[in-house]
Amino acid sequence: MTRTFDPADAQLQTQTLLEKIQSYTGPPISVMEVCGTHTVAVARMGLRPLLPQGVKLISGPGCPVCVTPVETFDKAIYLVEKGVILATYGDAMRVPGTRTTLADARANGGRVEPVYSALDAVKLAKANPDDQVVFLGLGFETTSPTAAHAIMVAGRENLENFSVLCAHKALLPAMEALVADPQMEIGAFLCPGHATMVIGSDVYKPFCEAHRLPCVVTGFEAQDVLLGLLWILRQAKEGRAEVENAYPRAVDAQGNVGAMKMLATVFRPADARFRGIGVLPGGGYELKEEFAHFDAETRFLAGVEVESREPAGCMCAEVLRGRIEPSQCPLFAKTCTAENPVGACMVSSEGACGAHYRYRGV
Amino acid sequence: MCVAVPGKIVSIDEFDMAVVDFGGTTREVSLAMVEDPATGEYVIVHAGFALHKVNSEEALETIELMRQALDDSNF
Ligand code: SF4
Numbered sequence: 043m044t045r046t047f048d049p050a051d052a053q054l055q056t057q058t059l060l061e062k063i064q065s066y067t068g069p070p071i072s073v074m075e076v077c078g079t080h081t082v083a084v085a086r087m088g089l090r091p092l093l094p095q096g097v098k099l100i101s102g103p104g105c106p107v108c109v110t111p112v113e114t115f116d117k118a119i120y121l122v123e124k125g126v127i128l129a130t131y132g133d134a135m136r137v138p139g140t141r142t143t144l145a146d147a148r149a150n151g152g153r154v155e156p157v158y159s160a161l162d163a164v165k166l167a168k169a170n171p172d173d174q175v176v177f178l179g180l181g182f183e184t185t186s187p188t189a190a191h192a193i194m195v196a197g198r199e200n201l202e203n204f205s206v207l208c209a210h211k212a213l214l215p216a217m218e219a220l221v222a223d224p225q226m227e228i229g230a231f232l233c234p235g236h237a238t239m240v241i242g243s244d245v246y247k248p249f250c251e252a253h254r255l256p257c258v259v260t261g262f263e264a265q266d267v268l269l270g271l272l273w274i275l276r277q278a279k280e281g282r283a284e285v286e287n288a289y290p291r292a293v294d295a296q297g298n299v300g301a302m303k304m305l306a307t308v309f310r311p312a313d314a315r316f317r318g319i320g321v322l323p324g325g326g327y328e329l330k331e332e333f334a335h336f337d338a339e340t341r342f343l344a345g346v347e348v349e350s351r352e353p354a355g356c357m358c359a360e361v362l363r364g365r366i367e368p369s370q371c372p373l374f375a376k377t378c379t380a381e382n383p384v385g386a387c388m389v390s391s392e393g394a395c396g397a398h399y400r401y402r403g404v
Numbered sequence: 405m406c407v408a409v410p411g412k413i414v415s416i417d418e419f420d421m422a423v424v425d426f427g428g429t430t431r432e433v434s435l436a437m438v439e440d441p442a443t444g445e446y447v448i449v450h451a452g453f454a455l456h457k458v459n460s461e462e463a464l465e466t467i468e469l470m471r472q473a474l475d476d477s478n479f
Binding site (some may be wrong): 055058059061062065066067068131158159160161162181184185187188191236239240265269272273275279288289290291292293298300301304 | 410431434436437438439448450451452453455456458462463465466469470473474476478479
């Protein structure tokens with residue numbers, strides 16, 4: 043039956059899409075939502091218990107703050123103790139390092155500044171010429187070009203007191219690592235809308251073909267997520283494995299070519315440690331030699347050893363790999379709550395534990 | 405971190421910085437990563453940077469995809 047279509051009627055759209063998803067009759071399938079914002083959308087809708095039998099959604103590693111290892115926070119806290127002004131995104135301030143958090147370091151008189159954008163950190167450096175300002179940059183390809191741009195701006199302005207502690211990650215190597223994990227059975231990927239806005243949906247093609255896994259890019263509204271999932275189920279039912287773009291208002295095949303150029307001007311691929319996953323070859327970015335004087339690692343951290351211990355009992359490692367649901371962690375909603383988070387996955391608003399906790403009654 | 409709502413460019417200064425309006429709330433946003441931005445256009449913003457210009461064709465394409473999906477039969 044054809045219904046009258048009203049693009050503004052979100053409720054009708056979500057309901058109809060859900061009905062279609064619930065009528066799925068194909069083979070059982072586990073779909074990983076890679077992106078933290080998708081995890082939040084799924085939790086907010088209370089979608090998991092509504093899925094048809096055999097269809098499972100697993101939360102993936104796409105929460106930038108969560109995949110940043112303890113080591114990085116220990117280094118940032120070390121720098122604060124040495125007297126630098128550390129600028130970073132608000133979420134990162136509450137993530138536990140081995141002994142403390144950046145927020146606590148700030149409460150104890152350390153200079154830690156939450157910023158909205160990498161350029162705000164450059165502004166801080168300009169406003170404080172007698173201090174060293176270090177920007178802790180984290181996130182996937184959605185934020186790494188913005189850090190690159192900030193470094194280029196600092197270079198043009200000859201700012202000698204600005205540098206970046208780079209914890210930027212690469213999306214595709216992370217997805218490869220999850221597929222290679224013998225304990226995981228991922229049948230398809232719901233790909234992140236905004237990272238793909240930058241890298242372009244074509245990037246998934248070789249991956250999709252090599253592993254024969256449907257990859258559908260989608261946005262963050264309830265309808266977007268449902269549409270993406272519906273397309274994955276259609277592929278599964280028909281035995282197809284293709285890259286499809288359910289988010290054409292933001293994503294195209296090539297991505298943001300200018301942003302990728304900026305990224306490649308300043309950074310090069312490097313091995314990188316992910317919390318819970320370990321060191322992934324080509325899993326992150328480091329500054330190129332020409333920009334070494336903006337690298338906080340070379341400038342302030344050569345030879346420095348940090349403790350780097352995960353909080354006792356925290357199972358973020360298993361959560362980030364999608365091996366367990368947050369509620370299977372013995373600390374979940376007991377000692378670990380959104381108000382008093384034990385691990386990174388509870389701290390971040392996009393973390394799987396945080397999302398499951400906040401919407402656990404839904 | 406991902407804000408899905410596109411914002412409207414209200415003004416642009418000579419440093420490629422813009423004031424962008426998200427349904428009444430304005431933000432200062434860098435336009436360094438979009439080509440030929442103009443006031444009145446819609447952009448998707450992430451961590452203080454516009455990363456994509458939404459054109460009306462793309463917006464219509466999304467509506468069309470949704471229409472097709474809703475009209476499709478169940479499994
Ligand atoms: S519930 Fe808390 S302690 Fe358990 S894995 Fe999540 S963040 Fe770690």
